Amino acid sequence: MTSKIRKLSLVIPAYNEEQAVSGVLKALLAALNGAELADFEILVVDDGSTDRTSEFVQAIEGVTLIQHQRNRGYGAAIKTGIRHARYPWIAITDADGSYPNERIPELLAAADDAAMVVGARTAVDAKHSWLRKIPKALLRRYAEWLTRTGITDLNSGLRVFRSDAVKRVVNLLPDGFSLTSTLTMALLHNNESVRFVPIGYAARIGKSKIRPVRDTLNFLMLIIRTGTYFAPFRVFMPPAAVFFVLFLVSAVYDVVVLRNLTEKSLILLTLSMNLGIYALLADMIQKQRHETS
Numbered sequence: 001m002t003s004k005i006r007k008l009s010l011v012i013p014a015y016n017e018e019q020a021v022s023g024v025l026k027a028l029l030a031a032l033n034g035a036e037l038a039d040f041e042i043l044v045v046d047d048g049s050t051d052r053t054s055e056f057v058q059a060i061e062g063v064t065l066i067q068h069q070r071n072r073g074y075g076a077a078i079k080t081g082i083r084h085a086r087y088p089w090i091a092i093t094d095a096d097g098s099y100p101n102e103r104i105p106e107l108l109a110a111a112d113d114a115a116m117v118v119g120a121r122t123a124v125d126a127k128h129s130w131l132r133k134i135p136k137a138l139l140r141r142y143a144e145w146l147t148r149t150g151i152t153d154l155n156s157g158l159r160v161f162r163s164d165a166v167k168r169v170v171n172l173l174p175d176g177f178s179l180t181s182t183l184t185m186a187l188l189h190n191n192e193s194v195r196f197v198p199i200g201y202a203a204r205i206g207k208s209k210i211r212p213v214r215d216t217l218n219f220l221m222l223i224i225r226t227g228t229y230f231a232p233f234r235v236f237m238p239p240a241a242v243f244f245v246l247f248l249v250s251a252v253y254d255v256v257v258l259r260n261l262t263e264k265s266l267i268l269l270t271l272s273m274n275l276g277i278y279a280l281l282a283d284m285i286q287k288q289r290h291e292t293s
Contacts, residue, residue, distance in 0.1 A: 006036075006037055006038060006089055006108060007037065007038050007039045007040065007086075007087035007088060007089065008032070008037055008039075008040040008041075008087055008089045008090070008091055008104075008108060008160075009040070009041050009043060009081075009085035009086055009087040009089070009090045009091070009163070010028065010032070010040065010041065010042045010043065010090075010091045010092075010093070010104070011043050011045065011078055011081030011082060011085060011090060011091070011092045012024075012025075012028075012042065012043070012044045012045070012081070012092070012093055012094070012095050013045050013047055013074050013077030013078050013081070013092075013094070013095070014044055014045065014046050014047065014049065014053050014057070014077070014095040015046070015047040015048065015049055015053070015071060015074075015077070016049045016050060016051045016053060016207075017049070017051075017053050017095040017096055017205075018049075018051040018052045018053050018055075018056055019205050020095060020096050020097040020204075020205035021044070021053055021056050021057060021095045022056045022059070022060065023097065023205075024094075024095050024096070024097050024101065025042065025044070025057065025060050025063055025095075026060065027101060027102065028042060028093075028101050028104075029042070029060070029062055029063075031101060031102040031104065031105065032104070032105070035104075035105035035108075036105075037105070037108075039087070040087070041064060041085075041086060041087065042062065042063045042064065043063075043064050043066060043081045043084055043085065044057045044063055044064070044065050044066070044095070045066045045067075045068065045077040045078070045080050045081045046065060046066070046067045046068065047068045047071050047072060047073070047074070047076065047077040048067075048068045048069060048070045048071035048072065049071075053095075054067060064084075066080060066081065066084060068080065072175055073174075073175035073176045073177075074175075074176060074177045074179060075173055075174045075175040075176050075177065075178065075179030076175035078092055078173075078179055079170055079173060079175070079179070082163070082166060082167065082170055083170070085163060087163065088162065088163050088164070089108060089111070089160060089161070089162060089163065090160070090161055090162075090163050090166065091104050091107070091108070091158075091159065091160045091161075092157060092158070092159055092180075093157060093158045094157045094158075094204075096204035096205050097202065097204060097205040098201060098202050098203065098204040098205075099119065099157065099158040099199070099201065099202075100119075100158075100199050100200050100201075100202075101158070103119065103158075103197075103199055104158070104160065106197070107119055107158070107159070107160045107197055108160050110195055110197055111160055111161075111162075111195070113193060114192075114193040114194060114195040115161060115162050115165040115187055115192035115193055115194065116159060116160065116161035116162070116165065116166075116183075116184075116187055116192065116193075116194045116195070117159060117160045117161070117194075117195045117196075117197055118152075118153055118156050118158075118159045118184065118194065118195070118196050118197070119153070119156050119158035119159060119197055119199035120152040120153035120156060120196040120197060120198050120199065121153050121156055121199060121200070121201040122152050122153065122196075122198045122199075123198045123199055123200045123201075136154070136155070139154060139181070139220060140153075140154045142220075143181070143184070143185055143227075145234070146185065146226075146227040146230075146231050146234055146235070147185055147188040147189060147231070149188050149194075151184065151188075151196070152196040152198075153196060154180075154181050154184055154185075155177070155178070155180040155181040155184070156180060156199075157180055158199060159180070161183075161187075165187060165190075165192050166183065166187075168190070169183070169186040169187070169190065172186055172226070172229065173186070174218075174222055176218055176222075177218070178218050178222035181222060181226075182222050182226050185226045185227070185230065186226060186230065189226075189229075189230030189231060190230075228282070229286070230286065231286070232278075232279055232282030232283050232286055233279050233280070233282070233283035235279075236275050236276075236278055236279035236282065237275075237276065237279045239275055240271075240272050240273075240275035240276040240279060241272075243268050243269075243271045243272035243275065244268075244269070244272035244276075246268050247265055247268035247269045247272055250262070250264055250265040250268055251265045251269075
């Protein structure tokens with residue numbers, strides 16, 4: 001059970017979720033009212049819905065509605081909710097009925113010394129689309145390599161975190177679906193404790209807003225960008241090493257076969273040196289920034 005001193009702000013982004021939002025909110029109110037919380041608030045951020053989502057949210061007492069005039073993205077809606085949150089602990093979940101929201105008090109209870117607890121969709125009853133499972137696994141492995149930390153679920157949308165820890169990095173978070181991935185990496189790079197708790201995951205109610213190819217590419221670009229910000233040495237040194245090996249191979253061929261050092265070899269050496277120097281300088285700047293933050 002959660003501590004009596006815990007106060008929780010629950011942020012729910014919603015875009016055209018009229019089919020599920022009422023049932024989700026009623027179940028959440030029942031779960032949080034039955035938990036040992038000092039106080040809580042539920043903030044639904046309607047991200048420019050064109051259906052009756054806002055109408056259904058307003059009909060439920062005890063829920064605060066925040067509206068975007070236009071659709072700005074999943075991440076933008078969560079950031080709006082974070083900025084409006086009053087309490088030191090914040091939880092996020094979806095309005096589509098896919099997450100076991102009754103487990104939010106359990107996630108909060110597991111946050112004793114952690115900055116964030118992620119509901120990792122690894123339980124036996126977690127249902128995933130195979131179309132999205134493979135690229136997500138590859139991105140998760142790359143994120144693990146960048147952060148040097150095991151990550152069982154990079155972008156779960158059900159999580160609890162300390163407000164102060166997240167508000168320090170909120171300006172780095174994107175407006176799209178990649179917010180959760182970037183948040184996980186940002187906290188890990190900041191040496192914050194992140195805990196993963198296995199949860200189930202059900203088929204959503206209504207139509208998915210995710211575009212698999214485009215959003216997967218966006219996930220990859222955001223991971224690289226976040227890695228460049230927090231761990232530039234691990235992003236740029238491997239390609240520098242590859243270019244240097246290619247230079248050695250090319251140089252040996254030039255000397256042994258062509259009896260002359262070609263421009264190709266010199267270009268590879270220049271690329272390797274430039275990337276290596278950039279990696280070292282960026283790493284020094286990152287460490288200095290981290291020490292002064």
